[in-house]
Amino acid sequence: MTRQNTALWLPRRGARFEVGPAPYTPPAANEVVVRVRAIAVNPIDGIPGFLYRLALPWLTFPAVVGSDVAGEVVETGSGVTRLRPGDRVLGHAFGVDKSQNRAAESAFQHYAVLMQHMVAPIPDSLPFAQAAVLPLALSTASTGMFQQDHLGLAIPGAPDLSQPVDRSETVLVWGGSTSVGANAIQLARSAGYQVVTTASPHNFDYVRSLGAAAAVDRSSPTAVEEIVERIGGSPLAGTLAIGSGSLTKTIAVAARTTGSKRIASAQPALFTRITARRARRLGVRVSSIWGGTLKDNEVGPAIYVGFLPGALSTGAYRAAPDATVVGHGLAHIPDALRQLKNGVSAQKLVVTV
Template identity: 40%
Template sequence: MFEPSNSAAFLVAANQRPLAVKPALYPTARPYDVIVRNKAVAINPVERAKQEMGDMMFPWLKYPIILGNDVAGEVVEVGSCVDRFKPGDRVVGHAMGMSKESNNPAEGAFQNFTVLFEHMTSPIPDSVTFEQAAVMPLAVSTAACGFYQDDQLKLELPTTDTTPGSRGEILIVWGGATSVGCNAIQLGVASGYTVFTTCSPRNSDLMYKLGASEVFDYNDPNIKHTLLKAINDRPIAGGLSLGRGGAETMMDVFPKCKGNKFIACGNYPEPHPAPKNMVMLRIICKFLSWQISMWWKGMTRGIGWKFIFADTLTNNGVGKAVYTDYLPKALADKSYVPAPEPIVFGHGLDVIQEAFDYQARGVSAKKVVVTL
């Protein structure tokens, strides 16, 4: 008989490090839940930010907290209303424990067993390893929120039989080599848009492999002119900003374009270079001044923009459309590939803190993963 014993890497107080690995309650499956024995989890900047910035980030979370969004593993239990999965199934899903609506340690990723919502979970084929699958969830959800929600770009949903470029509109993804960017390119193509993206030249081949039609160097001093020339008066579907300078560039380019002049912002502005003193004050000042500038430019130029919150797709139909209706078939027929490539940092809950520190030093076109 299965006798579960759970452990987790807890953030026990604001700014506390390292994470404390200790026993955790084994979760109970509600009617629409899936309980997964985690085999691989991925590290995202937002989890490290919660540890470093304390209650400035996710102030609704109560200590001790189990962080983490990205889970890949095997189903061990399902709720009474779940018929898509059974014990033993290999799955990937977005753990929602850090969201304001959930706020539930049982739904955090950094533990041996995690509760996932059935409609935010996808089966993975045998050809995809747990380490590969773990890079996807938060990146997929962020891109999906920016693309498909009614308060964002409101794009057409992805399907496995949509012809790339069939909608005749250009979708800009600034920061294609980020984990979100790698998934945004694929979702945009599967939704029928012509995707233009930016990255450093060393990652251009990967961007084309994922389906981008045009790839630009974001360090090009003439990037605005280059983008406008490539758009060539064709309609735009909007833009997704995932890196420094993206939203500002699109704010200058979009007034000269026709189509959906909206920017979904997937990253927050930060001082550059990073400050070495009065860090928090300078971060706040940068954020406020950036928002004022964007508000004024958007209002005077007729450009809409909004920050993305990657948990809002849970209950508005977008999550189900992606994780239930699209990803299972797309992963099975290999029209969607897990990206970026995982960097397997180590094994076990006790190395997650070290993985945080490794990720903080910066990775490009890769994502840090820990096996369990």
């Protein structure tokens, strides 16, 4: 069968996106090709050209970008036994990652090549648009929480709703209503940790519905003191710092609580490195998350193969935040990116294709 592919191209740094034909790339060993049905957008997808030189200096042009996809498997490469053509899946696309750096593996197109261990089957009850909110945020949260060079927390196994694990430790998630935060809360709870988080007050019910035991107003002048009080005598297992201003506050919390002094930061790497130097004086270790490294270690398959399929099918894990569909067709992706720059709260912008 001859398949015709179409992509949303970035012809060069700083150029506008253009819809145009793209080659259909068959899968290599341990890869699958997915007919993309829904794509979520992320801030890195729409950064100005000069920032691409800082964030993705290796990216070759013309380029296709994008990380979050959901759709149907149409072809599998050698060595793939867990996925078949016709399977409904979500997956993390790595075309902009330094180790991959090829248009065929990015999300903004009709047919994307994905690593099979970074793809998870989804239940029929989960719409593609809602499934697409997960991959990059899930990967970023998983990288920060479970990789040994970050927090090194226990990775959740297959969910057992009758006998939940209780580790008697607390994870602090600063920024619980963000996409990364929504996944971090659920992952920590699935692994048996209590979660204390921050959010705007209008999102308190939302983060509690994801499993947070307590929520504190991130803008409160007494947020640090309130978080320390909520954690109480429970040892801190680790902290995930998400969003502007999170590092300074989480360092203060870590310095005043018992347990782990490790913070995984989802803020820009340069800012994280500068702040990390100051944190060492307080005995706090800060590391910078790159949400794609889990594909190269045990965390990626543990989440996408071992945990997520069962957790989604049983309802133990929720595809969050809620998807807001901006339009249908690749040409609507720039519209979604413009809306994203204006700011969203407890939602993810999605384009169907």
